Amino acid sequence: MTPAHGFGRSPTVEEVAGWNIDVVPDGTGLPIGHGTAAEGATVFAARCAACHGAKGEGVPVSGRGAFPRLVGGIGTLVDDVPIKTVGSYWPYATGVFDYIRRAMPLTAPGSLTSNEAYSLTAFILARNGIISENAVMDEKSLPGVSMPNRNGFFRSAQSQSPARPRSDRN
Template sequence: MAQEKSGNHGLGRTATDVEIRAWNIDIAPTGEGLPPGRGTVQEGRQVFAQKCAKCHGQTGVEGPMDRLVGGHGTLKTDRPIKTLGSYWPYATTLYDYIRRAMPFTTPQSLTPDEVYSVVAWLLYQNKIIPEDAVMDATTLPAVQMPNRQGFVPDPRPDVPKR
């Protein structure tokens, strides 16, 4: 009987590749983790209308839930509008989040092509990619988000003492 090599307590067992693949759904900014598949703005328009517009509005602006489109240039103003177009630093996060948590009532139900296409439509609505762009594991990580340089590390404590 082979003794488990690492660790001190001999608890747990080695995870199989199949087990890891089943749960390993995160997408890194490098694109690592993106599945095969592709999506277009046209397809995304239809998927969004069917599965997303009820909560986010026909154009991604109207709500009632989070506004997804617009707000560009508002972050310094008295009324900042944080959308994926104006605020999110990485396009890959869109794929990761929509795949893991959307649609809200049926999360993790979209196919890879549906996720790619909704991502394409949302990026197009935010004027980040052209209407004929195709999103896949190669093109999505290459998308430059407008607020990519907008984040800074935690500088606290930041409030001077009296």
């Protein structure tokens, strides 16, 4: 297929398949693989701890805020200053896997294997007390993990109504 603007090229089927890696809350899109918290601890120490702290507690960055805390904060969302972490805020464990696989580590996003992403997900979930240290996370078990804030999100009436033009736009 010739590109409409005379430059570039259409992606191959293989290229599109490589980009089509989204995972939805019910687990659709999860790849074959597996991992445990113990395996994740090794990967975390090597690839994640420099930014997120040895135990996922976050790391302050002078003048730029901090790299995010990943553990703790469960039950704080009703506080004046909630602690938003994977354990306290994220509604689906499959979303944790998806984010890790796509965006981490910061210096080499998308470089983790499926087993490493499952292992890191297991490590973070176990550190938050959501799964046991011995649990094996894979494409079958991960969608069944119930996150503490799973029911904490809801659609507002505004988001359910059809979009309408705004009068302040030309």
